[in-house]
Amino acid sequence: MSEAEEFMQVARAARDAATALAPLPRAPKDHALRAVADALVAAADEIVEANAGDVERAREAGTPAGMIDRLRLDRERVEKIASAVREVADLPDPVGEVVRGSTLPNGLELRQVRVPLGVVGIIYEGRPNVTVDAAVLCLKSGNAVLLRGSSSAYASNTALVRVMREALAGTEVPADAVRLVPGRDRDSVKHLLRARGLVDVLIPRGGAGLINSVVEESTVPVIETGVGNCHVYVDADADLDMALTILMNAKTQRPSVCNAAETLLVHAAVADEFLPRALAALAGAGVTVHGDERTRAYSADVVPAGEDDYTQEYVSLDIAAAVVDSLDEAVAHIRKYGSAHTDAIVTRSQPAARRFTATVDSAAVAVNASTRFTDGGEFGFGAEIGISTQKLHARGPMGLPELTSTKWIYTGDGHIRQ
């Protein structure tokens, strides 16, 4: 069987599983998730052993230590993954929620009900825990899932999926609701991108390169996630102590994530007072500042920024910086260079906060708060499948309801249209 045929077989099996899974109520789905959690703990040794192979191959390939640490699973991490599965089981089921409803003037009873999307494809890089997280969020929301992880985690992902499927086999949730996309080369991704009609949505999770290539090539609807070039704008009316605290939190509390700050914009009216303190604090935390000419005037440590510095997501201890002459100039900068993820203003001015929140066109806008709060867990969603930076379907952190569609149901007693 060719890889393409093998893919079609897997995708059709997932589609049939989705059909069987969609009408299942909450109880059997939660039961299946708890069975998955138990099975992961029970199979921890086997999973860790498969993972050790991936880690060994990554080390031989000269993968940096930080990435190897992200790849590595031990018993404790497997147990943590299992706990996360139990937390998802405890979340409310979005399926069946009546979103809107009314009785029409002619007596027709109309309601709009949440239903699963169907088959969700997840294309992701890096950590193998995503394999389980993504699968159980899809199952909980009544969807089948096709997983396409990083080839560097192939053995780990294969083991995790095998354990999950074995656990499902004893439940009402069909095992085929969780499938790994066959193959590990680039072509195997392509099958997924062209599976319109079999796959209802693709969610790429990873860097800008991955996401752009998926958007370019896919005929399946895509939800873009995760690229975050987040800004902190320090307004003329900012409380500068607060601005410094927020800036340092947004940049340094966890620089590798998408809601970390990547650009600092400072109003010229407070640049003299704020920038020397901010640049010293950033330098003290090991952050390299890439600044425009006006920023560089405050410190010889600031390296010159090019256009690229304002566009990119560093995901590292680097930050771009610029001085602006007005709030509108800050907003224009954010619109031009940002990724519409999360942008923050620090200000005591109510009109400034109102104008900033009204004119910054991003998934999240923060006022006097760190950009780091844009997160499904922080928002109280319980779990998230990713952070959408597109405008269609879902924007910002995506929880379980964002993994659903809706269906209109109307009931009459022989109603016809006049």
Next chain:
Amino acid sequence: MSEAEEFMQVARAARDAATALAPLPRAPKDHALRAVADALVAAADEIVEANAGDVERAREAGTPAGMIDRLRLDRERVEKIASAVREVADLPDPVGEVVRGSTLPNGLELRQVRVPLGVVGIIYEGRPNVTVDAAVLCLKSGNAVLLRGSSSAYASNTALVRVMREALAGTEVPADAVRLVPGRDRDSVKHLLRARGLVDVLIPRGGAGLINSVVEESTVPVIETGVGNCHVYVDADADLDMALTILMNAKTQRPSVCNAAETLLVHAAVADEFLPRALAALAGAGVTVHGDERTRAYSADVVPAGEDDYTQEYVSLDIAAAVVDSLDEAVAHIRKYGSAHTDAIVTRSQPAARRFTATVDSAAVAVNASTRFTDGGEFGFGAEIGISTQKLHARGPMGLPELTSTKWIYTGDGHIRQ
């Protein structure tokens, strides 16, 4: 200037207009819509004259009379278009609606607010009234719109857009919020399909060919609309008088629309009683029935149905028909051949209704009612931009809220993440 450059100029102007339009509250938007309505009435002669050219060219090209009638504008039709604009002005503004909100345990105030999508591209065939309908729905929801109508209506659309833009010039809504895509050949559509980053969503309105080609080629997110292969399933427990009334309404009340029935499925238990009556009534209404072998046993007038008959949207006085042995077989048929638009069951059985609505995976499912009710106007939306048959973002009739996205806004007093 090349057509590609001209397109980029138009799209950038629309993008800037969208930025200016997004924060506008309801009053100036409604004022602008009423100015558009007045201007259309005032310019009716000019519009009708431009349209006469399109009609003349269509006639010379041998276009069928029905299509020419759809293309034709007279003063009365222009006045009707203007009234529809005033009705949209009277609808509530979806922008600014707080969809969800809470105060997080740390005191952060969180709210999710409806915002415009940005720039909406509409690709449509046929009637020039869509030019105005689509434009004003986009404006009302705070979006700029790029219109790409049928080349057969190019002169009409050009006149309508000119009149709308002139009317907007005297209002707070920028005239560039309404633009016609330059050019009338196929390449001019391509620019729109590749305008990712400048255009936020594309809504193709037309036949399956148009919609498929847009989905295949677009890097801009697409909302699929309008293809409807709707089924009427007559259950073993159906009230057969009701079934006949619903069938005839769904098929013949307006056969050219997407929510008209295209396939009849009859449970074998009632086929003997129902099909002779139904086939006679359909024949009496001039409907050609394309049936399976079991259906053909009831009338010599039934022509043999192939796979294509079950798949296609006739949009004419034709209907496919088949006898099924169970409700589940009916559902399987609908899943296999349907377009997931609207499917109806006629039954007195509550369990049958429950199973049908739970397992048919379509935008709308009707119980004891005609498929013809799947319509933004009937649902009480006031107006619709189309009927989505996809699962992402919007499903079923799309009103003004479906032309929006959301933005998360969170406000703290120096909140940082621990």
